[in-house]
Amino acid sequence: MAGFLVALRAERGLAENTVRAYRSDLRAYRGWLAERGITDLAEVDEATLRAYPGWLAETRAAAGVATSAATTGRMLSAVRGLHRQLFRDGTLPTDPGPALRGPRRPRRLPKALSIAEVTRLIESAAGDDPVSLRDRAILEFLYATGCRVSELTGLVVDDVQTLERVDDAPPLDVVRLRGKGDRQRIVPVGACARHALDAYLVRVRPALAARGRSRSRLFLGVRGGPLSRQAVWEIIARAGRRAGLPEHRVSPHVLRHSFATHLVSGGADLRVVQELLGHASVTTTQIYTRVTEEHLREVYATSHPRAHRATPAQGRPPEPAPVRDDGGSEVTD
Known part of the structure; x- marks a missing residue:
């Protein structure tokens, strides 16, 4: 064994x-x-x-x-x-x-937050104190990169880099993530996440690092030690309560699902989303196409006035009234 x-x-x-x-x-x-x-x-x-x-x-x-x-x-x-x-x-x-056969697992679609709910969640960490600045950076970073909580807690400061590009293109902020099987990938860091991260690195992290021995870890606890996965869960749960979101709908993995769902909904190529998420197979990533299809069906069913079958009381829709042409024949086209 x-x-x-x-x-x-x-x-x-x-x-x-x-x-x-x-x-x-x-x-x-x-x-x-x-x-x-x-x-x-x-x-x-x-x-x-x-x-x-x-x-x-x-x-x-x-x-x-x-x-x-x-x-x-x-x-x-x-x-x-x-x-x-x-x-x-x-x-x-x-x-x-x-x-040896196991039980058939029900295929459940990942539950993503709406863009408005993600905004509320992130904005709930709006204070200017050290804990709020750190929590804001964590929330922004999770949503901006779609990383797993284990990838977040394993980051070191040097994993976040700025790449210079040719042809006068603006520099690109990226992070090196280490996923399952120690597979590494490079993921862009958006402007909002980079702004929150810079505020944390300049105004908060030096004081936290001086309290402990984890000088290289990116995100630190209030005592200067590396953050645990449980601590990140609690940070997000606390933000969810402040934002008025149900507890069962808020977690690090929900932010990962939201990241992928919003990318696919916005037209991102599935292969690109696969690389960003670190999936070994695009088959795993394809579930997000079903998420967006399900969302489209829900929106249509709740928004379109004639999305549902007419009831007997409503009867059949009226036939179009015939229109006569000059020759007296009926034209219904």
């Missing part, structure tokens, strides 16, 4: 939190096998694996643990991956993993 986890980290570049979750999933799986007297993975066949999802659901339900389809899918994926890896290495004679 240890070798499989090392491979996940080294070959697939999975985040440490994901590897830690896989380790816990596999520990539960080995415990289940031990209860059935199975100590050698070579003894596991397809019939054995088919019984595992049912036991998993019953055990977690009995413990009062609510398990989403995504979590269950991850737990079963860890087991399939373990058997597949050991089979490829020649450790196991067969791979029974394909017999």
Whole structure:
């Protein structure tokens, strides 16, 4: 099992939190096998694996643990991956993993804020005190770049750069983001975000950096240490409350969805949005085309006076009145 986890980290570049979750999933799986007297993975066949999802659901339900389809899918994926890896290495004679099927996950469209709601959220951090200036820079930066919260908290000061361009073009502010699998990408930083970031860097960050030892991290906490993901969540939740937005609609990932949705709605090329988001496949990015289509349908259904089928009381729309030409024949065209 240890070798499989090392491979996940080294070959697939999975985040440490994901590897830690896989380790816990596999520990539960080995415990289940031990209860059935199975100590050698070579003894596991397809019939054995088919019984595992049912036991998993019953055990977690009995413990009062609510398990989403995504979590269950991850737990079963860890087991399939373990058997597949050991089979490829020649450790196991067969791979029974394909017999292990998880629940079908409902495909939910990402919920994005409207442009007006994003503006309210950002403007809620309008103070001139150090915390407000830092929070404003974080909100502007998340919406301007569409970065993940883990990418934001991992930034160092030198990741934000200004590129000089040829042909008298104005300089371009960019940031280097490190995504899943340690894949790096360069994303532009808009003028509003750059203005807020400069205010934070000049007026706030030097004092914060002097309090702690994280001299290189871009965004710092009030004690000078690097911001955690939980701290960023709380910053955004606090801004959402000030802006009067429902708590369930505000998070770092909602700002990422809003960034992508607004780009696609504005006519951005899907391949460009894919690169900006750091998606490995454009298939993942295509969900935002469905978001905009769904929004168009909602707007049409609520705005057009004849978007819905007429009720019996309304009857059929009246026929156009015939118009006679000079020869006395009816013209209805």
